[in-house]
Amino acid sequence: MTRFSLDTLRAFSEAVFRHYGVPKADAAQAADVLAAADRRGIDSHGVARLITYADMLDAGRINPKPDIQVVRETQSTATVDGDNGLGLVVGPAANRIALDKAEAVGTGAVSVRNTNHFGIAGYYVLEALERDCIGMAMTNSTKLVAPLWGAERMLGTNPIAMAFPGQDEPPVVIDMATSTVAYGKVEIAKREGTPMPHGWAIDAEGQPTTDPDAMMDGGAQLPLGSTYEQGGHKGYCLATMVDVLTSVMSGANWGPFAPPFALQQAQPERQVGTGIGHFFNAWRIDGFMDPDRFKARIDDWVHTFRATEPAPGTDGPLIPGDPEREAARIRAEQGAPLLAPVVADLRTISERTGVSLT
Amino acid sequence: MTRFSLDTLRAFSEAVFRHYGVPKADAAQAADVLAAADRRGIDSHGVARLITYADMLDAGRINPKPDIQVVRETQSTATVDGDNGLGLVVGPAANRIALDKAEAVGTGAVSVRNTNHFGIAGYYVLEALERDCIGMAMTNSTKLVAPLWGAERMLGTNPIAMAFPGQDEPPVVIDMATSTVAYGKVEIAKREGTPMPHGWAIDAEGQPTTDPDAMMDGGAQLPLGSTYEQGGHKGYCLATMVDVLTSVMSGANWGPFAPPFALQQAQPERQVGTGIGHFFNAWRIDGFMDPDRFKARIDDWVHTFRATEPAPGTDGPLIPGDPEREAARIRAEQGAPLLAPVVADLRTISERTGVSLT
Numbered sequence: 001m002t003r004f005s006l007d008t009l010r011a012f013s014e015a016v017f018r019h020y021g022v023p024k025a026d027a028a029q030a031a032d033v034l035a036a037a038d039r040r041g042i043d044s045h046g047v048a049r050l051i052t053y054a055d056m057l058d059a060g061r062i063n064p065k066p067d068i069q070v071v072r073e074t075q076s077t078a079t080v081d082g083d084n085g086l087g088l089v090v091g092p093a094a095n096r097i098a099l100d101k102a103e104a105v106g107t108g109a110v111s112v113r114n115t116n117h118f119g120i121a122g123y124y125v126l127e128a129l130e131r132d133c134i135g136m137a138m139t140n141s142t143k144l145v146a147p148l149w150g151a152e153r154m155l156g157t158n159p160i161a162m163a164f165p166g167q168d169e170p171p172v173v174i175d176m177a178t179s180t181v182a183y184g185k186v187e188i189a190k191r192e193g194t195p196m197p198h199g200w201a202i203d204a205e206g207q208p209t210t211d212p213d214a215m216m217d218g219g220a221q222l223p224l225g226s227t228y229e230q231g232g233h234k235g236y237c238l239a240t241m242v243d244v245l246t247s248v249m250s251g252a253n254w255g256p257f258a259p260p261f262a263l264q265q266a267q268p269e270r271q272v273g274t275g276i277g278h279f280f281n282a283w284r285i286d287g288f289m290d291p292d293r294f295k296a297r298i299d300d301w302v303h304t305f306r307a308t309e310p311a312p313g314t315d316g317p318l319i320p321g322d323p324e325r326e327a328a329r330i331r332a333e334q335g336a337p338l339l340a341p342v343v344a345d346l347r348t349i350s351e352r353t354g355v356s357l358t
Numbered sequence: 359m360t361r362f363s364l365d366t367l368r369a370f371s372e373a374v375f376r377h378y379g380v381p382k383a384d385a386a387q388a389a390d391v392l393a394a395a396d397r398r399g400i401d402s403h404g405v406a407r408l409i410t411y412a413d414m415l416d417a418g419r420i421n422p423k424p425d426i427q428v429v430r431e432t433q434s435t436a437t438v439d440g441d442n443g444l445g446l447v448v449g450p451a452a453n454r455i456a457l458d459k460a461e462a463v464g465t466g467a468v469s470v471r472n473t474n475h476f477g478i479a480g481y482y483v484l485e486a487l488e489r490d491c492i493g494m495a496m497t498n499s500t501k502l503v504a505p506l507w508g509a510e511r512m513l514g515t516n517p518i519a520m521a522f523p524g525q526d527e528p529p530v531v532i533d534m535a536t537s538t539v540a541y542g543k544v545e546i547a548k549r550e551g552t553p554m555p556h557g558w559a560i561d562a563e564g565q566p567t568t569d570p571d572a573m574m575d576g577g578a579q580l581p582l583g584s585t586y587e588q589g590g591h592k593g594y595c596l597a598t599m600v601d602v603l604t605s606v607m608s609g610a611n612w613g614p615f616a617p618p619f620a621l622q623q624a625q626p627e628r629q630v631g632t633g634i635g636h637f638f639n640a641w642r643i644d645g646f647m648d649p650d651r652f653k654a655r656i657d658d659w660v661h662t663f664r665a666t667e668p669a670p671g672t673d674g675p676l677i678p679g680d681p682e683r684e685a686a687r688i689r690a691e692q693g694a695p696l697l698a699p700v701v702a703d704l705r706t707i708s709e710r711t712g713v714s715l716t
Contacts, residue, residue: 075463146666146675172602224592238596289437309509320591320594
């Protein structure tokens with residue numbers, strides 16, 4: 001592990017995006033989204049992904065200067081075409097449209113097509129808090145997850161995020177894949193050579209497996225709930241909600257046809273739209289309740305849930321967002337710890353682009 | 359099991375509501391929501407609950423003639439006070455406000471306080487389809503579910519529903535509790551004297567249990583995902599989303615303070631608002647895409663997912679809503695099968711009210 005300051009990583013990402021022709025403001029925006037992941041401890045979505053963004057920009061697979069367009073709208077809705085730009089740029093732009101509409105009429109909902117990987121979903125709902133809105137953010141992604149009773153990958157890990165502001169308490173921040181676990185946890189099991197818990201994955205024949213290689217080699221992850229008895233159909237339903245709102249509704253590629261976020265992976269056999277899809281919804285808090293009263297009620301909620309009787313052998317329930325806040329507290333002082341392969345990737349990018357990593 | 363025609367059950371419910379002073383149109387509305395559950399095979403939420411509604415009306419715990427008021431609004435949002443009416447009446451009224459706002463400006467979002475049990479969440483999203491909207495419906499409910507790492511009941515089974523219309527295919531209909539299973543499944547295990555699967559519940563000490571009595575006797579259900587390894591924090595996050603949107607935001611009783619839907623159960627020790635809460639959101643499809651194109655894309659999605667390679671020993675994935683549609687097909691011909699205790703309850707209501715059950 002090597003520690004890098006968050007500012008160093010952010011500046012490096014920004015310069016790399018600039019190198020590949022991304023305009024200055026967009027490069028800063030994209031670097032800000034990656035830095036949020038590194039700050040909040042979601043290492044799979046931060047600078048560790050920079051090499052993939054760089055590869056795809058380098059290969060012309062992502063448009064560095066997209067002309068992001070609203071292609072259809074009402075007072076509170078819009079469909080946005082991201083012109084195959086970085087999701088790290090298209091996502092924030094579309095989210096701002098949702099927030100602008102919420103400011104104007106109470107709510108805003110934006111479905112986005114022709115876009116790419118947008119970083120952590122949590123970024124967008126934290127942006128909404130800055131404007132006294134409750135945000136909801138979703139994205140589809142390349143297929144990894146089997147529907148319950150399926151033997152093949154049909155859906156992405158399709159995350160959902162939502163955040164609620166407190167008054168004196170920090171916000172309640174929810175950001176969750178709709179699969180049992182994020183793909184990064186399968187990668188960790190592989191790296192560490194340990195079996196996965198039951199319920200995470202099936203192999204290429206559709207049989208349950210605890211072997212990360214068996215999942216990776218033509219197998220699939222399972223939806224939240226895993227089995228019928230444990231509610232695996234519900235995880236499948238949640239992934240379906242995300243797939244439809246982000247991609248069926250925007251004109252993006254849905255389900256198994258979402259393009260991969262990687263140069264090496266094969267493109268899907270069919271195109272049913274353009275790029276992947278996102279969905280942003282913003283609800284203005286004062287459209288429902290005085291925001292100060294709402295925030296005081298959230299504080300009360302947080303205090304009440306912190307006082308829950310702990311289960312044996314635990315310290316009791318966390319408040320959604322606690323782990324990421326704790327990571328952010330530590331990393332603000334100590335920087336982000338990067339694994340050796342991630343540092344090696346950054347060195348590779350540095351050599352390719354001439355951007356120094358200091 | 360005794361079979362009753364759906365029309366008989368609906369007429370009986372309506373007459374019983376009328377007996378307790380519910381105005382004619384409201385009684386018909388309430389009976390329609392219950393009948394939808396009986397038609398769709400969600401037996402725990404249909405006429406089986408009529409005795410509880412009747413008990414609560416009889417005891418003056420539910421207001422038969424509520425003055426349902428919009429207490430705050432913008433063009434696309436509203437907070438509704440249900441005046442302690444039947445949720446089966448307040449819910450449909452609030453959902454219509456959300457749909458009216460969506461028709462006017464593209465989306466509508468309504469948070470509801472001072473209301474009661476609203477039947478199946480799926481009812482509301484099916485109503486949205488009638489107006490070419492995608493609906494989302496949620497409600498909180500009396501505490502039954504422990505947050506991950508908690509040893510006590512803090513949240514309801516807090517369902518989420520959403521539906522998407524097809525063109526030639528029937529709609530995709532999602533209606534799911536955010537607990538591992540609905541409470542009705544614990545009741546079934548108790549009735550049949552069989553252990554529950556692992557992951558459904560904890561006992562009064564917070565230890566995992568498969569004994570339905572141990573859950574019922576001071577234990578708790580677990581959120582979708584059950585354990586940390588399987589994503590139980592995600593089910594807790596989903597229940598939190600529902601709790602906040604329905605109840606923190608409307609001014610209802612949230613979390614452990616939601617009043618029970620039963621005369622016998624003790625009232626919570628604290629009131630943090632009025633009644634329970636619902637949340638309805640409607641997105642007009644043509645705010646994003648031509649509805650015919652959207653529906654054709656849903657048909658394509660359905661065909662694609664039906665063609666998923668089946669997992670060994672299964673017939674392959676279902677489309678969300680399949681089981682309820684199959685129940686509705688059978689029950690339209692054969693009526694709804696009611697268990698002996700439910701029939702006994704209906705006879706009791708009939709004797710009390712003088713409404714004949716024929």
